[in-house]
Each structure stands twice: as structure tokens, then as C-alpha cells.
Amino acid sequence: MAAHIGRHLRRGAATTAVAAVAVAALTASQAPGVAERPRSETGDSQPIPDAAAELPGDDSYYTDLPELKSPAAGGKNESSIPATVLDAYKKAEATLRQDKPGCNLPWQLLAAIGQVESGQAGGGRVDSAGTTLSTIKGPPLNGKGFAHISDTDNGAFDGDVKYDRAVGPMQFIPSTWAWAGKDGNEDGKKDPNNIYDAALAAGHYLCRYNWDLSDKADLERAILSYNNSRDYLNTVLRWMEAFRDGVQEIPDGTGSLPGHRNDDPLLVTPTSPSAPPFSKPGSGAHTGGKGGNGGNGGSSGSGTPGGGSTPPDTTPPPTTPPPAPGEETPTDRVHHLEHAGGDSLSTMAGTTFGEDVAARAETSAGVGVGKVRIRFTIVGDTDTVFTGGESVATVQTDNRGVATAPALVAGERTGAFTVRATVVGRDVTAVRWEASVTVRTADKIALVEGEPPVCAVGGQFDEALTFAATRDGAPAAKVGATVTLVKAADDLTENDKGPYFEDADGEAVRTLKLTTDADGVLELPTLFAGDTAGTYLLLVETPGGGKETVELTVEAAGDATAGEDAGTA
Incomplete structure (x- = not known):
């Protein structure tokens, strides 16, 4: 140095x-x-919501x-x-x-x-x-x-x-x-x-x-x-x-x-x-x-x-x-905040909210006040953030007195949360917006093409059942699905016999909560036939109306052998 x-x-x-x-x-x-770069490009080539309005400290350094390093000397200056x-x-x-x-x-x-x-x-x-x-x-x-x-x-x-x-x-x-x-x-x-x-x-x-x-x-x-x-x-x-x-x-x-x-x-x-x-x-x-x-x-x-x-x-x-000492600043002129945008704040998990939150700083006469820093804070248990990944953003009001927060981006955690706006440096009653994140949906789920599932008593189905979920015709990623082995088409309660899945302890289960992958694909774990021959139904449902029923056939051991022999002959 x-x-x-x-x-x-x-x-x-x-x-x-x-x-x-x-x-x-x-x-x-x-x-x-x-x-x-030219001075006209310094810092303003990409507008930053809070760069000019809320920086870490003062401007001294x-x-x-x-x-x-001298080129003639060679080496490094550590x-x-x-x-x-x-x-x-x-x-x-x-x-x-x-x-x-x-x-x-x-x-x-x-x-x-x-x-x-x-x-x-x-x-x-x-x-x-x-x-x-x-x-x-x-x-x-x-x-x-x-x-x-x-x-x-x-x-x-x-x-x-x-x-x-x-x-x-x-x-x-x-x-x-x-x-x-x-x-x-x-x-x-x-x-x-x-x-x-x-x-x-x-x-x-x-x-x-x-x-x-x-x-x-x-x-x-x-x-x-x-x-x-x-x-x-x-x-x-x-x-x-x-x-x-x-x-x-x-x-x-x-x-x-x-x-x-x-x-x-x-x-x-x-x-x-x-x-x-x-x-x-x-x-x-x-x-x-x-x-x-x-x-x-x-x-x-x-x-x-x-x-x-x-x-x-x-x-x-x-x-x-x-x-000057005693002179009124723009912040001093603010009497209250008003809503200026963000009337309907609800979106599906993993998506960006379609409407932005905006607040207007006003005098007691209702006149907008520019150059006032407004801090927007996300409060609640969801993992919603502003664009850029933060839960707080500070934005300076424009000449109309309006500050618009960066776009809200929903995470995977559903539920209700609040966005609160306050004036930085002045004790003014906050304004709030109620918002919510809903579950991901799929309006259609279908079994990927293949042979009807058939298995002998006591065995396991050879191929995993695979489904494709879509929403408005596009793959529906990360959508929760409920998979249930039901008693009948008119009785959707869980069956107590026939095919089953196994949990981590090897115990039989007939209802699963699964999630589609990034391509909207849902692959079921190994399905076991059980010890009772018959025809059974597997039901897959998704939020948003997706529903698919698959018929499963469990054959007695002799029937399965006869079928194989017939195929060989």
C-alpha cells in the first residue's frame, strides 16, 4: 500500500x-x-430498483x-x-x-x-x-x-x-x-x-x-x-x-x-x-x-x-x-402512503406474480411526493421473494410520488403472506397488501402408452407405471399428485387388498403423494401384485382437475402360466 x-x-x-x-x-x-465506459453509461445502463435509493452507507471512502507493478522488476507485489x-x-x-x-x-x-x-x-x-x-x-x-x-x-x-x-x-x-x-x-x-x-x-x-x-x-x-x-x-x-x-x-x-x-x-x-x-x-x-x-x-x-x-x-x-438546516426534505413532506398497484396478488408456486406492488407517497393534501425512499418488505412463511432473490427492496418514488416494487416471484412454499411498504426515515403508517401462493396444477394427467399392466399373484409388475402431466397442453412441472389404489370406480376409498406399494420399512401402502419432475413426468415406484387375484383400479389425481384411472390385472399363478404357455405355442 x-x-x-x-x-x-x-x-x-x-x-x-x-x-x-x-x-x-x-x-x-x-x-x-x-x-x-462513457459517463452516460455509468451505473444507469441497467436500472436497479434500490441502487440510488437504498445503498449500504455514505459515499466516503x-x-x-x-x-x-513494475514490468521491469517482474514478479508480484503482494x-x-x-x-x-x-x-x-x-x-x-x-x-x-x-x-x-x-x-x-x-x-x-x-x-x-x-x-x-x-x-x-x-x-x-x-x-x-x-x-x-x-x-x-x-x-x-x-x-x-x-x-x-x-x-x-x-x-x-x-x-x-x-x-x-x-x-x-x-x-x-x-x-x-x-x-x-x-x-x-x-x-x-x-x-x-x-x-x-x-x-x-x-x-x-x-x-x-x-x-x-x-x-x-x-x-x-x-x-x-x-x-x-x-x-x-x-x-x-x-x-x-x-x-x-x-x-x-x-x-x-x-x-x-x-x-x-x-x-x-x-x-x-x-x-x-x-x-x-x-x-x-x-x-x-x-x-x-x-x-x-x-x-x-x-x-x-x-x-x-x-x-x-x-x-x-x-x-x-x-x-x-x-x-439547508431546518429546510423541509421530500421525506419530511410525506403525510401518508396509498396503494398504487397490486389489487390482486395471487399466483401459482414457482411463477411470477402478474401484478406489481406499488405505493404512492402523498402530502396531507393528497399531492404525490417524489424522491422519497419506500421500503417494501415481504412478511410471512412462504418463500416468495422479489426479483433478485431478496425479501426487502427499497425504491425511490418518481415525480408522481409512486414507487413500484420489483416483481414478486413465488417459491414452492404455498400459503398467505403480506407485503408491507414504509417510508425510510419517517414514521408513517405502513400500507399492506395481502397475497397468496397456490399449489401448482395440472389439468390433465395420462398414462404413457404401453401394455395393460398384468402380474401374477405374489409377484411385482415388470415395468414402472409412468404418467405425463400437462397444463394448457404444456408439461406441468413439480405438480403434486395423489396416487391411490381404490376399491371401485364408484367407490374411491382406499382398497384393503390387491396391489400395493412399499414404504421405507417394507410395509404395504396403497396411497402415495408424489410430484412430477421438471418435464411433467410422474414415474411410480415398484408396484406389487399382492396375494389375491382380480381386477383392480389405480387412480392418479392432480390439483387442477387432472385424473387418470388405470386397470390392473392380478392373475392366479396357473392362469399366468397358461398364458405364457399359450404365447409360447
Whole structure:
């Protein structure tokens, strides 16, 4: 890591120039994945429901860059990461490889974000369980250079009962942690100050919306969703490439501490790893943040590569100017929420709901309020999620005051659930939608063509009975079916004699609950003839009206032998 000690930088000028020069050199020499796209394509080529409206933290971060590898020197420049912090990143990658294999999350991306967010938890100042020895906090989100987010956790995580602050080694704000938090070390708690919990939460956050991080475009989208700044993106990519080039594991608490942050004009780097990390006058121990919940989207200052004799300007205004002290924000204007879509919410398991949930933020006079963050939460025992696999989504209202949640996708668990909408940062009565997931159906099920099933007493039917289930003429996958050996066509009660199936203990059973496969095919287990000759009926039924009856013939031993002899003659 480059050592920058004792230099005072203003936000968005000198640091941006340093990053720009280094990134340009890397782009030309060694990092094919870092080349910039036009600014008009930055972050908005694929709309993200909550990227601009609900990000993990503020938009501050550390701008120190890894050393550029000298082509003449050869070999690798190995970066260092404290042992417990490195273990947390690798553990999160392994967990996401199982939970969301299509995401292809590399641990080096988590390490890169951890580097720019907190300097790897302040140089690895964590205990044996991965919890930071002192709370790492970002600046208050009071609308002065950052988003304006009033306290949402009563200071439980950030110690601030007036404003939210980004917290922990991966810098989540409390309102985001409330839905994004994970238990990475399996201790029964979700603690943003624990590197195992924070790293796993960051991994899940980066894997939303079915992003594949092995794809350059999706990788950029994911990083920009963490902090919507091109400079931030380039800095993270630089560190990710550096960590891919080689990492040295070092003892906890001995890591190098960053020296530059894009939002701190008076950053003092402590000389001892045991000192409180990144103190500045009047603020207490803290480290930078991330995200930009409607803030300025990172350091886009007026500095130019190479600098100049003119001192940089003071903090540039954010893209959306923060409210002046006492000025009413859009969130402050919201009096109530109204339903704006989602009147009939019911669908079959495994399908997408045909109607979207939408809420409208209004003033007391019924006027829509734009630029308000609405959080939609799925509550209930079904496994329904929003597109992308999460149960919470935050969306900013449009100029009509309407926020539309991502599409609801039903899982396999049926039943009723509720979608709740609330205003982020304001205590307004929630609005709710009742929804339900019904069972998969098949309107037809038929025996696959074959000879009528015949078997001798005491034997077993030679071929398994196979059925095909369809719905509207198409294969009906994963549909539950009830298979019953019944007494007669006009008496559908379970038979007490004749053919049977066997359970795991070898006991006779005459009713089964089965499910069609992905192609709508239902194959029955081995069917035994029983000890009584006769003609029997097997009934297969599916939700949705599918029904098929198959006649089974059980022949006496002599009859079966005679039939075989006749066939031979």
C-alpha cells in the first residue's frame, strides 16, 4: 500500500487526481477489466430498483491505491491482509458459492471493498471472533455533503440518536443493515461490526438481481450499487486486481492504515496500530463510509491529473444539494402512503406474480411526493421473494410520488403472506397488501402408452407405471399428485387388498403423494401384485382437475402360466 502520512487533502480534488493518474496507468498496462465506459453509461445502463435509493452507507471512502507493478522488476507485489479479515472474505465467498452459485463472487472483491471502506477493519483490529475492537463509524448523514438520513436504529449500531452513520468494516448504514445483515460466523447474531457478518452481508448485497460478477458489466453494476461513483469503481477494481496478483496474510492488528479519504480534509494517521483508527478533531474514532444514499455519488471534484498551483476548492456540492438546516426534505413532506398497484396478488408456486406492488407517497393534501425512499418488505412463511432473490427492496418514488416494487416471484412454499411498504426515515403508517401462493396444477394427467399392466399373484409388475402431466397442453412441472389404489370406480376409498406399494420399512401402502419432475413426468415406484387375484383400479389425481384411472390385472399363478404357455405355442 502506498504510504501517505501527514498530508491534508480536500475532498474530491487531490485524491481524485491521484486516483485518475493511477487508474489510467493501470488501464493502459495491466487491467483489461478497468477501462472506463462513457459517463452516460455509468451505473444507469441497467436500472436497479434500490441502487440510488437504498445503498449500504455514505459515499466516503479511502482513496489510497496499491503500488503499480513494475514490468521491469517482474514478479508480484503482494498486498497484505490481516488473518481474521482475510478468513472472513474467503468464508463469505465459499458460502455464496453454495447459496448463489451463479453470482461467481470472488473474495478479492470483498477484500477490495473492505480496503477502501475501512482499511481492512483498521488494519485488522478485531478480536478472535472477528468483531472490531472499537466501533468503526462514518460521518453523520446530516445532509451536509452526504445524504440526509435521520436516525433509524435509536443509536443501537452507530451510537447516534439523531442521524444514521455507516458502521463497521464494510460500512453499512443501520437502515440497510436491518434487512441486509447476515450472521456470517454463526453465533446467532447479525453484527455490522463483525467482519464475518459484514463480509457475508456485503457478498449477498453484491449478488442481488441475479448479477454474475464474472461478467464485466454486472461486476461494474454491483460495485456502483455499493457507491455510485466512477472514481470509487476504479479504486475498487484497482485493489481487486492487486489482491488477485497476490496476498500476504499478516497477524491481526498489524495492517497498514490508509492515509487518504475522499471526504476528510484533516485526516491524521495514527503512528501505532494500537491507537484508535483514523481520528480527526471533534469526531471521535471512525473510518470512512460508502454508498451514497441519495448523496453526491463520490468524489467528482474539479482537480485535474497532475494537479496545479491553484489550491483545490472546498467540498463540492452534491449532485442533489442537501437541505439547508431546518429546510423541509421530500421525506419530511410525506403525510401518508396509498396503494398504487397490486389489487390482486395471487399466483401459482414457482411463477411470477402478474401484478406489481406499488405505493404512492402523498402530502396531507393528497399531492404525490417524489424522491422519497419506500421500503417494501415481504412478511410471512412462504418463500416468495422479489426479483433478485431478496425479501426487502427499497425504491425511490418518481415525480408522481409512486414507487413500484420489483416483481414478486413465488417459491414452492404455498400459503398467505403480506407485503408491507414504509417510508425510510419517517414514521408513517405502513400500507399492506395481502397475497397468496397456490399449489401448482395440472389439468390433465395420462398414462404413457404401453401394455395393460398384468402380474401374477405374489409377484411385482415388470415395468414402472409412468404418467405425463400437462397444463394448457404444456408439461406441468413439480405438480403434486395423489396416487391411490381404490376399491371401485364408484367407490374411491382406499382398497384393503390387491396391489400395493412399499414404504421405507417394507410395509404395504396403497396411497402415495408424489410430484412430477421438471418435464411433467410422474414415474411410480415398484408396484406389487399382492396375494389375491382380480381386477383392480389405480387412480392418479392432480390439483387442477387432472385424473387418470388405470386397470390392473392380478392373475392366479396357473392362469399366468397358461398364458405364457399359450404365447409360447
